[in-house]
Amino acid sequence: MDTRTIRRTSVTLPELDRQDLYLSHVTSLEGGRGRVAEFSFAGAELRDLDLADTHLLDGRVTRLKAQRTRLAKLRVDSVEFAGCDLSSPRWTDSRISRVVFRDCKLMGAAFEDVTLDNVLFENCKLDYSTFTRVRAAGPVIFVKCSLREVTFTAADLRAVLIDDCEVRLTEFDGGKRRGLDLRGNDLSQLRGLSSLKEIIIDRDQVPELAEALTTELKVTFGEDLQGG
Template sequence: MDSRTFGRVTLTLPGLDEPGLYLSSVQSLEGGRGVLQDFHYADAVLRVLDLAGAQLVSGKITGLRAARVHLEQLRLSVVEFDNCDLGSATWRDSKLSRVVFRNCKIMGAALSDLTLDDVLFESCKLDYTTLENLRATGPVVFSQCVLTETSFTGCDLTNAVLDACTLRLTEFGKGRYKDLDLRGNDLSAITGVSKLSKVIIDRAQQVELAQALLAELDVTYGEDLDDR
């Protein structure tokens, strides 16, 4: 079974390239009785992708471009998204297990009430996205992602990993962050430092967190008062 390790976390990957596994090309993500299995959905360009109450099992979604995306009450198991542009998607109340997003754009999106287990976001752009009430019940990793002005609100990211990500004005709101591994990131421009109780960092990152906290507090330095 294919896996990758990030820090203290080992992810089980979909492993859809294993010998003997055949994926059938499909023209839609709507399967019979709401279940789509052993599929490959490729290079679709859509004005609207609206999917609710479906199960996607053992499949690849590659090169998908959709101007407007609404996803709700989905169950994804052993699925890969590769080089997809989901734009400002609305995605809520869903469960993802052994799912990989690779080289995807999910910018200005609203992701809420998602349960994640063995989920990897790799080299994805999630700028200006709101992630609300996400729950990591197993390994969750954001690796080499751009999270500029992304907001985490009410999330449980216990034991999750952010690895070599761009965290410029990334906001950490109220949530659970115990053992969230932030090593290998520049933390000097994040917001919500006071919420990051019990996270994992390197000692060298103490200075970055101090910079972020001082910027957030908007302090005035005494020596600057003489110039007023």
């Protein structure tokens, strides 16, 4: 079983190259009876991608480009998304398991009431996205991703690792954080530090958190005041 491991966190990856699996090319992700299995969907350029009450199982989605994306009540198991460009996708009331997003642009994405379990985001652009009431039921790794101005609201991130990512103005608002691993990132411009109790960092990141806290509290230093 293929895995991706960073420090203490291991994500189980989809097994799409096993000998007993043949991926058939499909021209749509809308399958009969709401199920698409053992598939390859590649190179499509769509104005609208609307999927609801659909199960995607054992497949690859490659170089998909969509101007508008709405995904609701979707179940995704053992699927790889590679080189996709989805403009401001809205993903709600769904479960994503054993899934990889690699080299994808998901700018302005809105994940709401989504459960993640063994999910890897690698080298993806997620700037300006929101994760609202998202729950990491199993390990989730963000590695080499851009998470600028991403907001995590009321999210359960206890099984999440964020490594070597751009987290400028990334904000945390409520939720559960115990065990969230933020090692390997520059934390100096994080927001919502009061929500980051019991996270994991390295000792040399303490000054970065102090800088972020100083900014968040709008501290004025006495030596900067005229007249002392």
